[in-house]
Amino acid sequence: MNGVHDMGGMQGFGKVEPEPDEPVFHAPWEGRVLAMHRAMGFIGLWNIDINRFTRERMPPDLYLASSYYKKWAISLEDLCVKYGLLGRDELAAGHAIHDAKAVARTLTEADAGKVLSRNSFERPAHKPARFKPGEIVRTRNVHPTGHTRLPRYARGRSGIIECIRGCHVFPDSITSGKGDDPQWLYTVVFDARELWGESADPASKVSIDAWEPYLEALPLPA
Amino acid sequence: MQLRVRALETLLTEKGYIDPKALDFIIDAYETKIGPHIGARIVAKAWTDAEFKQRLLADATEAVQSLGIGGRAVHLIAVENTPRLHNMIVCTLCSCYPWEVLGLPPVWYKSAPYRSRAVIDPRGVLAEFGVALPPDAEIRVWDSTAETRYIVVPMRPAGTDGWSEARLADLVTRNAMIGAGLARTPDGTVE
Numbered sequence: 001m002n003g004v005h006d007m008g009g010m011q012g013f014g015k016v017e018p019e020p021d022e023p024v025f026h027a028p029w030e031g032r033v034l035a036m037h038r039a040m041g042f043i044g045l046w047n048i049d050i051n052r053f054t055r056e057r058m059p060p061d062l063y064l065a066s067s068y069y070k071k072w073a074i075s076l077e078d079l080c081v082k083y084g085l086l087g088r089d090e091l092a093a094g095h096a097i098h099d100a101k102a103v104a105r106t107l108t109e110a111d112a113g114k115v116l117s118r119n120s121f122e123r124p125a126h127k128p129a130r131f132k133p134g135e136i137v138r139t140r141n142v143h144p145t146g147h148t149r150l151p152r153y154a155r156g157r158s159g160i161i162e163c164i165r166g167c168h169v170f171p172d173s174i175t176s177g178k179g180d181d182p183q184w185l186y187t188v189v190f191d192a193r194e195l196w197g198e199s200a201d202p203a204s205k206v207s208i209d210a211w212e213p214y215l216e217a218l219p220l221p222a
Numbered sequence: 223m224q225l226r227v228r229a230l231e232t233l234l235t236e237k238g239y240i241d242p243k244a245l246d247f248i249i250d251a252y253e254t255k256i257g258p259h260i261g262a263r264i265v266a267k268a269w270t271d272a273e274f275k276q277r278l279l280a281d282a283t284e285a286v287q288s289l290g291i292g293g294r295a296v297h298l299i300a301v302e303n304t305p306r307l308h309n310m311i312v313c314t315l316c317s318c319y320p321w322e323v324l325g326l327p328p329v330w331y332k333s334a335p336y337r338s339r340a341v342i343d344p345r346g347v348l349a350e351f352g353v354a355l356p357p358d359a360e361i362r363v364w365d366s367t368a369e370t371r372y373i374v375v376p377m378r379p380a381g382t383d384g385w386s387e388a389r390l391a392d393l394v395t396r397n398a399m400i401g402a403g404l405a406r407t408p409d410g411t412v413e
Contacts (some may be wrong), residue, residue: 008314117293210366
């Protein structure tokens with residue numbers, strides 16, 4: 001979806017402001033939110049893409065005004081409600097009202113180290129990769145209302161396949177309830193001028209990692 | 223937020239979905255064990271061991287695993303800076319970052335100014351970080367749009383011949399491994 005999360009190339013947000021000697025967390029609750037996300041993710045009801053899509057659907061004014069961990073806290077509440085783990089009435093009351101939903105597993109202290117590394121997103125391929133390194137491709141000019149990882153600034157643009165990264169879980173599919181639907185993933189590199197026009201820095205390039213359905217061959221068939 | 227988050231944790235604990243001790247473990251790991259010092263050791267190793275550097279650039283997941291430091295960093299890709307090429311990492315869509323080797327990302331990395339500008343004005347962003355590159359040096363911005371994660375191998379500073387890996391690692395800043403900075407020089411300058 002063309003949401004405010006898709007920030008590449010937007011203007012008006014001001015300067016980047018690094019904080020000297022930044023702490024890992026700015027308040028204890030931030031760490032609790034991060035750790036709760038890891039623990040609840042371990043249950044296995046949703047994956048990282050579903051998690052992202054939940055945040056992307058926050059009202060845009062709330063998204064822009066919320067800190068990173070505030071967005072995480074809100075999205076965790078939303079996920080728990082959506083997957084039937086908590087009721088809105090329980091969140092409002094601050095204590096349990098309904099019986100817990102049976103879940104396949106929960107994260108114990110002994111297993112907590114497992115969530116410090118990610119699982120692989122690579123899956124067996126059902127067909128060979130359509131493109132090869134060095135090939136010129138064009139990204140599709142698409143505007144899906146669901147989740148996609150093709151940023152707006154890189155749609156309908158010509159670039160070069162630089163590398164094949166394997167066959168990976170397709171975010172657009174898993175977030176619409178259609179399963180992993182693994183697709184070949186490529187690093188596609190664009191000249192800055194192709195993305196931003198004449199005034200762009202001629203000596204800069206930008207790459208994205210794009211799943212095969214985001215790409216079409218060039219030249220296009222007549 | 224403190225109260226709201228405490229209420230959420232209480233609820234999830236009451237219902238048996240989480241164990242607060244597991245949360246403590248995770249928080250402690252990110253506060254005390256997993257951070258940019260891991261990436262700095264990887265870079266210092268690459269600076270001193272050409273064979274390792276080649277492996278790192280070919281398959282960073284495998285190369286990092288072979289060092290036995292940090293967790294398993296899946297789909298990790300290392301990109302090397304040279305006098306002609308400066309690499310810079312961003313995630314315009316959210317905040318993807320190589321947690322296993324750099325720890326949790328700083329706030330600026332996740333902020334709207336960085337996410338919006340890194341792809342359209344990378345030279346301007348670098349200038350704000352105090353990095354001035356020759357105008358003809360290519361800047362390559364890697365937008366982490368998939369589950370691939372990137373780490374920059376910055377250039378080794380001059381005047382460090384014969385330095386040990388441990389001493390070199392002290393020169394490798396987090397920002398240098400994001401590509402928003404350069405490694406420290408031996409006289410202590412941070413860029």
